[in-house]
Amino acid sequence: MSESRAFDPAGVAFGIGLPLLSAATVLVTARLWRPRLPDALAIHWNAGGSADSFTATGSAAWTFVLIILLVGGGSSAVAALAQAMLMMRRTMLIVGSAVTGLTLALWFGLVAANLDRADPSDARLSTTSIVVGILVGGAVGVVGAALLRDHRERPSAADRPDARLPRGPVDLPIVARVGLGTGSTAVLVGVAALVTVGLCRMAGSWWLMAVFMPVSALVIGLLRFRVVVDESGLRVFNMGMCALGYGVDELEGARVTEVAPFRDFGGWGLRAKGRGNYGVVTETGPAVVFTAANGQRLTVTTGRAAEMAGALNALADRRHG
Structure with missing residues (x-):
């Protein structure tokens, strides 16, 4: 680390x-x-x-x-x-x-x-x-x-997660893809491409297409995530790189909650709500909330929230056991 x-x-x-x-x-x-x-x-x-x-x-x-x-x-x-x-x-x-x-x-x-x-x-x-x-x-x-690397402080949790938090089978890895889907991506790119072509025709030059391609790749990359729970902990990947990651040794507890992106985080995607309160919120519904020993929280909306929370708490139990 x-x-x-x-x-x-x-x-x-x-x-x-x-x-x-x-x-x-x-x-x-x-x-x-x-x-x-x-x-x-x-x-x-x-x-x-x-x-x-x-x-x-x-x-x-x-x-x-x-x-x-x-x-x-x-x-x-x-x-x-x-x-x-x-x-x-x-x-x-x-x-x-x-x-x-x-x-x-x-x-x-x-x-x-x-x-x-x-x-x-x-x-x-x-x-x-x-x-x-x-x-x-x-x-x-x-x-x-x-x-670039995440150089934040990573203190280890002193105790195992609260007994009232969910436990489940440790059938790893658990992988979930969240964010912009294939259909939504195609629509977004298609609309942007049509607008860019129109601007190119108005300008009488096609150099704007060179701007459109990298900008489109960046925007799409920022809106697609892969969430992984394995023996090392919880990690969120974006554009092929680990954007956020918390180890099992840092886990104070993982719970499941219901989240509405705009109501709870003021927007959609990777969000920050106050200092150390992060969210990968791309849909309304269940979310796993990872609380770390340094006081930070990571909320991820996914249909596999209960499975992830149960596995993370069970992994933390093993570590303290």
Whole structure:
């Protein structure tokens, strides 16, 4: 298990280090290529592809630096906070890295369009840089997200669960898939694809499809969960990674309750209701509530709630026995 710490090394490297490096790259390239750039860079193009807005190289460079640091770095820096919810840190890192990648690639595309041009009005921006930036930035964010760890405190429970809590057969593993189903996923993707195609036709360019694909994959991934109860405890997987996990040695007790997502947690999906009270709430009905020795609670809505609670309490009994 991970040791308790305030900052996650991988989060610091990917969430803070990479945005700073990207911002420095913009300033360095602006200085190196300044002799080959016009006094004013073309920074905006109209629907016909002609440049219609210009600004000084230094001003353009610092604008890109601020976007990288404030938007990209501001989002991804959350990944460095080791005590924050792991899934939130992963999500913010992927989003922030995609923004940083897009902004950095757009800067290089802008410079390439203006390089060695006496008249910047002749510059033409290739949308390839936008596509490459989003895909590469998002991929780097996924790699960094996979390296993040939950460094919260994990004290062991002193006693076995209350005798009034349910016990059941320990027939493991118990696996339940919760969240967005296949049919709902198809409808969501279909509607989003139609909207994106319409926007592409209006813009006269298909680069928006490159934004649609990674964004759709991220949204769908955030709405689908796999819940596993085994000898190690209760774990919730999301996007192929463990988003939340509690060991049997931490269990003070597991119980079954009835949950309505919007009534009890104010929303649907992975939720936080106050400090240390987390929920994977995707349907109205039974839910297993795992109470840990550090005071945190995890509520998971599933039709197998009673089975999970009984197995977890029985496993904790064995440990104390």
